[in-house]
Amino acid sequence: MILNQFLILGAFLFSLGMYGVLVRRNAVLVLLSVELMLAAVNINLVAFDAYLRDAIAGGQIFALFVITVAAAEVGIGLAIVLLIFRNRQSANVDEMDLMKL
């Protein structure tokens, strides 16, 4: 196994996630694409952990932290989407334009 096969797959997934964030209108699907980007970063972290033969397993532990923070992010993110949906009857990101001049 070479290191780059993991890193380039990670880069590909990250780019797809970025495409999703830019393209999706529905806020839940935007959050879904952010999850895709976080998963890509996790692949990189674990690949580097194996590559550097890290004695303190820093890469894996950071991957665990990323997973934890992603869980918190989804919880808060969906709560905000829910609140916006309740107030505006829509979860489309382009309709949240109250602060637009």
Next chain:
Amino acid sequence: MGDWLSEVANWWFAAVALAMGYAAYRVVTSANVVHAVLALVATLGGSAVLFLLLGAEFVVWTVVLVYIGAVIVLFLFGIMITRAPLGYEAELDHPPKTKALAAIVAGAMFLLIGWTLVDAFGTEEVTASVTTVGDIGLQLFGRFVLPFEVVSLVLLAALIGGIVLARQDPVDIEDQR
């Protein structure tokens, strides 16, 4: 290239990577919300297999339990509650002009990162070494104990924040009576 193909792990990697690439593509393009979430399950499952190839035991099970088990269920609830259109729906995406721009940005990003990686790491080898749950536990409660506690605080704050944000305002409930 011949050496690369002679390794069994690489065949696993190639199969999983292809499946993940397709599933990730479905996540961002699917016209059906539930299909997009299920494609994300496939992508995360694939990443769990990659972690197994790299010998990261504990991360594998955390991904399966926390991501596939909990986060995906949360997403499905989010879809149901916000009444995101179930079934096929063209209104999920921005218009084609935005799509083309986004594809250019994402493609340029991929080329930039990919070129940098090839330039920096070339064909450096990586060998899997199994990290047991015990190793992770010792590090997590030794060197990383402070970040670990901070993360638990973050989770608590997210829990409270989620409840405060999502629950209906008591005044509104009063009005409805």
